[in-house]
Amino acid sequence: MALRHSGRALSKATSGLASSWSSWSTTLRWKPAQIQHQMRTMATVVPPVTQDKTSSKGPTAIVFMNMGGPSTTDEVQDFLSRLFADADLIPLGRLQNYLGPLIANRRTPKIQKQYAAIGGGSPIRKWSEYQAEEMCKILDKISPETAPHKPYVAFRYAHPYTEEMYERLLADGFGNGKGGRAVAFTQYPQYSCSTTGSSLNELWKWRQRLEGKSGPLDDGRDGTIQWSVIDRWPVHEGLVEAFAQNIEKKLEEYPKERRDKVVLLFSAHSLPMSVVNRGDPYPAEVGATVYAVMQRLGFSNPYRLCYQSQVGPQPWLGPQTSMSVEEYIAKGQKDLVLIPIAFTSDHIETLYELDEEVIGESGHKDTVKRVESLNGNPVFIKALADLAKSHLDSGITCSAQMSLRCPSCKSERCLESKKFFAGQQTLPGK
Numbered sequence: 210m211a212l213r214h215s216g217r218a219l220s221k222a223t224s225g226l227a228s229s230w231s232s233w234s235t236t237l238r239w240k241p242a243q244i245q246h247q248m249r250t251m252a253t254v255v256p257p258v259t260q261d262k263t264s265s266k267g268p269t270a271i272v273f274m275n276m277g278g279p280s281t282t283d284e285v286q287d288f289l290s291r292l293f294a295d296a297d298l299i300p301l302g303r304l305q306n307y308l309g310p311l312i313a314n315r316r317t318p319k320i321q322k323q324y325a326a327i328g329g330g331s332p333i334r335k336w337s338e339y340q341a342e343e344m345c346k347i348l349d350k351i352s353p354e355t356a357p358h359k360p361y362v363a364f365r366y367a368h369p370y371t372e373e374m375y376e377r378l379l380a381d382g383f384g385n386g387k388g389g390r391a392v393a394f395t396q397y398p399q400y401s402c403s404t405t406g407s408s409l410n411e412l413w414k415w416r417q418r419l420e421g422k423s424g425p426l427d428d429g430r431d432g433t434i435q436w437s438v439i440d441r442w443p444v445h446e447g448l449v450e451a452f453a454q455n456i457e458k459k460l461e462e463y464p465k466e467r468r469d470k471v472v473l474l475f476s477a478h479s480l481p482m483s484v485v486n487r488g489d490p491y492p493a494e495v496g497a498t499v500y501a502v503m504q505r506l507g508f509s510n511p512y513r514l515c516y517q518s519q520v521g522p523q524p525w526l527g528p529q530t531s532m533s534v535e536e537y538i539a540k541g542q543k544d545l546v547l548i549p550i551a552f553t554s555d556h557i558e559t560l561y562e563l564d565e566e567v568i569g570e571s572g573h574k575d576t577v578k579r580v581e582s583l584n585g586n587p588v589f590i591k592a593l594a595d596l597a598k599s600h601l602d603s604g605i606t607c608s609a610q611m612s613l614r615c616p617s618c619k620s621e622r623c624l625e626s627k628k629f630f631a632g633q634q635t636l637p638g639k
């Protein structure tokens with residue numbers, strides 16, 4: 210089980226180095242004065258600004274944010290290099306620039322084999338571009354006042370990178386003195402500072418670099434892009450409906466007399482306990498999605514939430530998906546349906562880890578099954594459009610929840626980017 214044993218290989222790769230993989234969460238060192246400053250800024254809640262509903266006319270850019278994945282095996286090394294360079298995902302402190310590439314290089318051949326096994330690359334770009342385009346077509350119809358809607362994709366670790374998306378936005382006539390409205394739409398339904406938080410910090414960084422720091426002019430306009438954020442949507446009814454329909458479809462594959470005893474195993478990407486204990490909202494929001502889906506199903510079946518894809522030797526949030534499947538089978542429960550609940554399209558965690566490893570090695574491929582990922586599901590794409598329309602109608606810049614930092618957050622990036630997105634001004638006259 211390559212992914213599950215990956216921690217040992219990683220710690221081997223970094224052993225002997227001053228700050229190892231195992232200390233990724235404790236590498237920041239603060240002096241007393243810095244701590245006092247941090248304590249003050251940590252507690253700051255930045256109230257979101259309400260936008261003037263009448264002023265937001267099209268064109269409107271809708272930017273799908275996600276982690277991305279290598280489209281070919283040749284892109285794996287760059288993907289992993291970017292991923293291990295991301296201090297919002299894997300904080301390696303002052304050794305980030307040294308340790309990051311080292312771990313990425315060591316890991317590349319193994320991960321290349323996994324992408325080769327699922328057809329030579331991640332399908333996430335194909336699905337994201339399709340979902341964004343189809344959603345914009347629906348949005349043009351249901352929200353003519355903000356049309357035309359232009360789809361963009363910004364990945365954190367693979368093409369199209371955030372900076373490539375931003376350059377395209379500028380080339381397409383947004384910003385650069387022309388203003389215009391853009392919605393940063395996370396494609397992670399549940400918020401984690403390591404995923405959506407990282408993408409927003411990156412977007413804020415490129416916004417500062419490519420659009421400068423121009424303050425509001427006398428008329429309130431500065432010609433930069435007016436950003437708003439859809440930062441989480443764990444219980445959106447269209448999302449819940451799409452998941453529920455896929456589960457119902459899968460349950461039909463079991464004989465009627467066994468159907469209501471099939472155990473539903475929701476599986477989400479895990480988080481290191483250091484991130485959970487920092488106060489990350491993700492576990493609660495994943496739990497909320499699971500509960501909403503079960504409510505929609507009328508609690509027809511027994512269910513559990515488990516977590517997959519731990520990397521490195523630190524403690525991660527459990528129970529592990531692979532272990533849960535093995536233990537239920539050992540207890541005699543062989544009818545199991547796996548439901549990837551925290552990602553909206555296929556990726557190595559579904560196509561390789563769940564299909565090839567967890568199900569493939571369970572010895573019960575005929576009774577342990579996985580529901581389809583949302584991918585091009587029309588119910589899901591309509592949900593995305595409804596969600597975007599409600600956001601555009603609401604006039605809010607981001608959720609109230611996004612303005613609050615984790616209790617133990619010490620990151621200046623989080624502080625500044627939250628301040629920026631929560632404080633985006635209205636754009637009168639546009």
Ligand SMILES: C=CC1=C(C)c2cc3[nH]c(cc4nc(cc5[nH]c(cc1n2)c(C)c5CCC(=O)O)C(CCC(=O)O)=C4C)c(C)c3C=C
Nearest residue numbers: 277278279298331401403404478480481520551556557558
């Ligand atoms: C909601 C989804 C995800 C969360 C939360 C998440 C947190 C998280 N991930 C790592 C480390 C790695 N993740 C890797 C790949 C990867 N991660 C997700 C999703 C979430 N990660 C996906 C969908 C993928 C695969 C992308 C694809 O194209 O298929 C990897 C690289 C693969 C590997 O080397 O095993 C690492 C490393 C951490 C540390 C973390 C939380 C802090």
Ligand code: FES
Nearest residue numbers: 402614615618623
């Ligand atoms: S880590 Fe959660 S807000 Fe900074």
Ligand SMILES: [Fe+2]
Nearest residue numbers: 276478479518
């Ligand atoms: Fe991950």
